[in-house]
Amino acid sequence: MKFISTPVKGMNDFMPSDMRLREHVLGLIKETYATYGFEQIETPAMEHIENLTGKQGGENEKLIFKIMKRGRELEKGMESGEIADSGLRYDLTVPLARYYSNNKNNLPTPLKALQIGNVWRADKPQKGRFRQFTQCDIDIIGDSSIMAEIELIAATSKMLTRIFSEVGIREFTVHINDRRILKAMAAYAGFTEDQYDDVFITLDKMDKIGLEGVKESLLKKEYPAEAVEKYTAMFEKVTPDLECGRFCAETCASHLDEKVPDSMDTILESVACMIDPSVHLVFDPTLVRGMSYYTGTIFEISIDGYNFSIAGGGRYDDMIGRFCNQPAPAIGFSIGFERIVTILKDLNWQEQAGGRKRTAFLVDEKAGPAKLLEVFKKATDIRAQGAIVTVQPLKKNAKFQIETLEKNGYTDIKKVYGDTEL
Amino acid sequence: MKFISTPVKGMNDFMPSDMRLREHVLGLIKETYATYGFEQIETPAMEHIENLTGKQGGENEKLIFKIMKRGRELEKGMESGEIADSGLRYDLTVPLARYYSNNKNNLPTPLKALQIGNVWRADKPQKGRFRQFTQCDIDIIGDSSIMAEIELIAATSKMLTRIFSEVGIREFTVHINDRRILKAMAAYAGFTEDQYDDVFITLDKMDKIGLEGVKESLLKKEYPAEAVEKYTAMFEKVTPDLECGRFCAETCASHLDEKVPDSMDTILESVACMIDPSVHLVFDPTLVRGMSYYTGTIFEISIDGYNFSIAGGGRYDDMIGRFCNQPAPAIGFSIGFERIVTILKDLNWQEQAGGRKRTAFLVDEKAGPAKLLEVFKKATDIRAQGAIVTVQPLKKNAKFQIETLEKNGYTDIKKVYGDTEL
Numbered sequence: 001m002k003f004i005s006t007p008v009k010g011m012n013d014f015m016p017s018d019m020r021l022r023e024h025v026l027g028l029i030k031e032t033y034a035t036y037g038f039e040q041i042e043t044p045a046m047e048h049i050e051n052l053t054g055k056q057g058g059e060n061e062k063l064i065f066k067i068m069k070r071g072r073e074l075e076k077g078m079e080s081g082e083i084a085d086s087g088l089r090y091d092l093t094v095p096l097a098r099y100y101s102n103n104k105n106n107l108p109t110p111l112k113a114l115q116i117g118n119v120w121r122a123d124k125p126q127k128g129r130f131r132q133f134t135q136c137d138i139d140i141i142g143d144s145s146i147m148a149e150i151e152l153i154a155a156t157s158k159m160l161t162r163i164f165s166e167v168g169i170r171e172f173t174v175h176i177n178d179r180r181i182l183k184a185m186a187a188y189a190g191f192t193e194d195q196y197d198d199v200f201i202t203l204d205k206m207d208k209i210g211l212e213g214v215k216e217s218l219l220k221k222e223y224p225a226e227a228v229e230k231y232t233a234m235f236e237k238v239t240p241d242l243e244c245g246r247f248c249a250e251t252c253a254s255h256l257d258e259k260v261p262d263s264m265d266t267i268l269e270s271v272a273c274m275i276d277p278s279v280h281l282v283f284d285p286t287l288v289r290g291m292s293y294y295t296g297t298i299f300e301i302s303i304d305g306y307n308f309s310i311a312g313g314g315r316y317d318d319m320i321g322r323f324c325n326q327p328a329p330a331i332g333f334s335i336g337f338e339r340i341v342t343i344l345k346d347l348n349w350q351e352q353a354g355g356r357k358r359t360a361f362l363v364d365e366k367a368g369p370a371k372l373l374e375v376f377k378k379a380t381d382i383r384a385q386g387a388i389v390t391v392q393p394l395k396k397n398a399k400f401q402i403e404t405l406e407k408n409g410y411t412d413i414k415k416v417y418g419d420t421e422l
Numbered sequence: 423m424k425f426i427s428t429p430v431k432g433m434n435d436f437m438p439s440d441m442r443l444r445e446h447v448l449g450l451i452k453e454t455y456a457t458y459g460f461e462q463i464e465t466p467a468m469e470h471i472e473n474l475t476g477k478q479g480g481e482n483e484k485l486i487f488k489i490m491k492r493g494r495e496l497e498k499g500m501e502s503g504e505i506a507d508s509g510l511r512y513d514l515t516v517p518l519a520r521y522y523s524n525n526k527n528n529l530p531t532p533l534k535a536l537q538i539g540n541v542w543r544a545d546k547p548q549k550g551r552f553r554q555f556t557q558c559d560i561d562i563i564g565d566s567s568i569m570a571e572i573e574l575i576a577a578t579s580k581m582l583t584r585i586f587s588e589v590g591i592r593e594f595t596v597h598i599n600d601r602r603i604l605k606a607m608a609a610y611a612g613f614t615e616d617q618y619d620d621v622f623i624t625l626d627k628m629d630k631i632g633l634e635g636v637k638e639s640l641l642k643k644e645y646p647a648e649a650v651e652k653y654t655a656m657f658e659k660v661t662p663d664l665e666c667g668r669f670c671a672e673t674c675a676s677h678l679d680e681k682v683p684d685s686m687d688t689i690l691e692s693v694a695c696m697i698d699p700s701v702h703l704v705f706d707p708t709l710v711r712g713m714s715y716y717t718g719t720i721f722e723i724s725i726d727g728y729n730f731s732i733a734g735g736g737r738y739d740d741m742i743g744r745f746c747n748q749p750a751p752a753i754g755f756s757i758g759f760e761r762i763v764t765i766l767k768d769l770n771w772q773e774q775a776g777g778r779k780r781t782a783f784l785v786d787e788k789a790g791p792a793k794l795l796e797v798f799k800k801a802t803d804i805r806a807q808g809a810i811v812t813v814q815p816l817k818k819n820a821k822f823q824i825e826t827l828e829k830n831g832y833t834d835i836k837k838v839y840g841d842t843e844l
Binding site for chain 2: 002003004005006008011012013014015018019020022023030034035036037039040041042043044045046047050051054066068083084099101102103106108109112118120122132143144145147150151262266269270273274323358360363365369372373376377379380383386387389390391393395401405408
């Protein structure tokens with residue numbers, strides 16, 4: 001019999017120490033969002049292949065793990081689509097749209113949903129990128145007001161502060177922009193609507209290639225020099241901060257609904273009063289967010305000093321409504337759970353002091369049934385007081401056994417022989 | 423674009439109320455086993471197809487959801503095995519064997535492992551049987567002593583008492599037997615070793631067809647009348663209780679290692695002193711457990727008055743060692759998580775009183791940004807005191823909105839207009 005010990009390529013076995021960290025972080029996520037009135041929901045790992053290939057998933061649709069129909073015989077010339085009617089979900093957004101469409105009559109409005117679950121992508125495995133990983137998505141469906149923006153951004157900032165303060169990190173930056181301002185700035189510069197997405201893809205590279213790089217890149221793509229000049233000139237005048245949203249909005253006011261900058265002001269002001277003072281809140285006109293389904297406010301959170309975001313999202317008012325044939329304004333945050341866990345592990349996260357006391361009874365094999373009974377009675381008493389107790393046979397190599405227990409937080413380790421007093 | 427709202431056949435969308443119950447039960451499971459020194463581990467949902475079809479999975483091997491290789495083109499005459507190199511796990515036992523084999527050098531001995539995870543079976547969906555469901559397995563690997571039996575049975579009894587006492591259920595029965603006693607009784611009656619498995623399959627039906635039914639069935643299968651008579655006569659003399667193990671062992675003593683009944687006595691006596699007095703502990707000579715990999719003690723727990731077990735397991739000292747080429751005695755309990763949740767839901771489980779206070783601010787759309795800011799400041803204060811707060815737009819149909827919130831535990835619901843004092 002052939003047996004393979006390693007996990008499937010690109011997937012992980014989690015050790016007890018990994019799980020302690022993961023469960024701890026998940027606990028803080030659940031607990032924080034609960035305080036803001038979010039409720040957990042869950043969908044199956046498998047989705048209909050039609051839903052997974054409906055063009056909402058972008059590049060991820062190329063990475064689907066397809067699942068074979070049961071009992072389907074292979075025939076000559078058959079396409080893979082004919083033998084697979086489902087696949088593993090590659091994100092939690094498509095399943096959320098299906099879930100809401102299926103259950104909307106039994107759900108509160110607005111629905112404030114927390115989803116935690118694994119997703120699968122047949123990506124090329126590399127450091128920090130896995131074929132199975134945990135996603136956390138937090139969404140509000142059915143609230144078109146800016147209260148949704150404020151609640152979501154405040155809750156997420158709070159959650160990150162709680163998690164990272166345990167390793168001494170308190171400085172985050174929340175980047176906020178609005179797809180409507182982004183578009184108005186492009187329109188004001190003279191780009192046409194069909195050019196926006198491509199212009200934004202270039203703008204999105206600002207943090208890597210700088211403003212000069214963006215300019216060069218746009219000119220190389222043969223966009224009119226005048227538009228490129230007018231567009232990049234705006235970014236020269238601002239750095240991301242609380243005020244610059246107003247500048248951007250005023251500059252391109254002729255192309256923008258006047259309510260947008262007012263709403264942005266209220267969002268920024270309200271969030272500012274809800275978050276930790278060490279969290280920086282900035283309007284960032286260069287923030288793009290890749291997915292085309294965003295319709296309004298967009299946001300990302302990064303740890304100061306780290307060169308990537310650990311949470312991102314935005315408002316997507318049209319997508320879910322399209323699936324369920326009724327208006328369903330929506331806004332969501334996706335948390336980079338695996339990134340968070342990796343950072344904490346790298347920073348040598350340890351369980352906080354004040355954890356539960358751990359006692360180990362290591363019982364010699366010759367101790368006899370009466371002594372064993374005594375040990376178990378004692379263990380039961382200590383457990384009733386809330387401590388963690390393990391009862392194990394005393395190994396021949398007790399030194400290694402004891403070291404391992406100590407490494408796992410056992411501070412009270414007792415060897416028990418037939419004549420040991422407990 | 424075709425879009426399907428229902429979940430994949432046989433799978434479930436979980437509503438917020440479902441998730442509250444599931445998370446609550448999972449919390450009690452994790453918390454109780456932690457007290458006994460168990461640590462969580464996790465394996466990927468996908469496993470190599472070779473491991474899933476290695477004959478450890480019994481009937482479940484017919485129910486594998488196979489996953490297609492990426493980029494593999496279909497060719498004429500290709501077997502389905504050639505286009506699928508992995509599948510979704512159908513249990514947590516095969517992955518545990520692989521996990522231990524892969525990671526044994528980095529794991530403590532004994533390993534006391536708690537696994538919680540989804541498994542998938544392409545079974546015919548029916549009431550209470552799903553194609554994706556959550557399993558909880560608790561295993562001790564590397565402890566051949568009866569301390570493992572005692573810890574595992576005591577922890578599981580304690581866990582069930584904690585969960586079910588919330589709906590007023592405290593009476594459970596823990597059925598214990600030993601495959602070696604089971605075999606010795608068959609040997610004593612005169613059955614040959616190759617007949618054991620089939621005889622046990624018949625014995626296992628005792629609760630449905632009674633002892634007379636077992637007798638008839640064995641005779642119908644043309645086993646020697648003398649053996650059938652001698653075998654069933656033993657069961658006539660006993661009812662499952664604490665003493666009958668000794669009777670069974672003494673009757674067939676000539677076919678049994680004398681240590682077995684002594685160990686059983688110590689297990690029963692030790693467990694008895696660790697569990698709630700309303701949990702009944704019985705030696706049950708009719709307990710069989712289906713899987714052929716069990717080698718020693720076997721056990722099941724049922725709720726008194728319910729006609730099925732909600733947890734079961736046993737010692738399987740050979741299986742994991744075969745995979746990792748070194749001795750790895752093991753014992754495990756598998757918890758019927760979905761059954762437990764279904765029973766609690768049927769009994770109308772509610773969150774315990776003393777939960778957190780829930781406040782809702784329903785803000786009129788004309789309230790204005792200053793009032794909104796005031797609401798969010800107030801919400802932040804209340805949340806800092808540990809309460810749950812949600813801020814939402816006041817709907818036109820406020821009556822329905824308020825009813826829904828009340829149903830979800832919100833006792834403090836405030837409508838906020840521009841002039842409302844908070």
